[in-house]
Amino acid sequence: MRVRSHRMKMVLISIMLLGFVSCATTSDLNGIEPGMTLTQVKEKIGDPVGTEFKNGAYVAKYSLHKSWKGFIPYYFVFNPKTKKLHSWYADMNEFHRNQAEWGQAFSQINQQLENDKQRQHESDLEYRKSLRSIGSQGDMNCVENGTDYMGKKQYKCSK
Numbered sequence: 163m164r165v166r167s168h169r170m171k172m173v174l175i176s177i178m179l180l181g182f183v184s185c186a187t188t189s190d191l192n193g194i195e196p197g198m199t200l201t202q203v204k205e206k207i208g209d210p211v212g213t214e215f216k217n218g219a220y221v222a223k224y225s226l227h228k229s230w231k232g233f234i235p236y237y238f239v240f241n242p243k244t245k246k247l248h249s250w251y252a253d254m255n256e257f258h259r260n261q262a263e264w265g266q267a268f269s270q271i272n273q274q275l276e277n278d279k280q281r282q283h284e285s286d287l288e289y290r291k292s293l294r295s296i297g298s299q300g301d302m303n304c305v306e307n308g309t310d311y312m313g314k315k316q317y318k319c320s321k
Contacts, residue, residue: 188228191236191250198247200240210238218242232261286315 186207193206200222204210210222220240225233234257238250307318 186224186226188226188234190226194238194247194250196247196249199245200238200247203238203247215242219248220245232257235260282314289315289317 190207194203200220203222207224207226211225212223214221214223220242222238222240224236224238226236227233235253236250237253239248240246241248305318307316
């Protein structure tokens with residue numbers, strides 16, 4: 163059970179760290195101006211996470227990091243004829259939806275971790291009961307003897 167919980171934690175940490183590797187931040191927007199080409203925008207803040215044609219315009223989506231807040235979705239709207247930047251905006255509704263989804267996911271993971279701890283505790287109690295019953299049948303003396311590599315308590319029994 164502990165290995166599974168440990169793996170979950172490692173996966174979550176890995177996902178969070180991936181977002182911090184060479185990411186653009188909202189402060190990088192200072193050099194962005196209307197009339198820039200997509201190539202110029204890419205030079206300032208990197209490649210977009212997605213692109214699409216929407217309402218007759220070419221739209222590039224970026225996920226820009228803001229300190230103490232997280233990753234905010236920004237949309238850069240380019241004129242399809244001139245291929246120049248027309249406008250850009252942060253989609254705070256999308257940001258809040260994403261935050262709520264992450265909160266729900268973490269809540270579910272925390273619940274799973276708590277359930278795993280409870281099952282491990284119950285398993286340890288059953289194990290101790292079995293050792294006590296062995297110890298009482300034949301004058302066995304069992305004492306706790308550290309933990310194994312997975313953190314499970316080990317016992318040493320002798321007559």
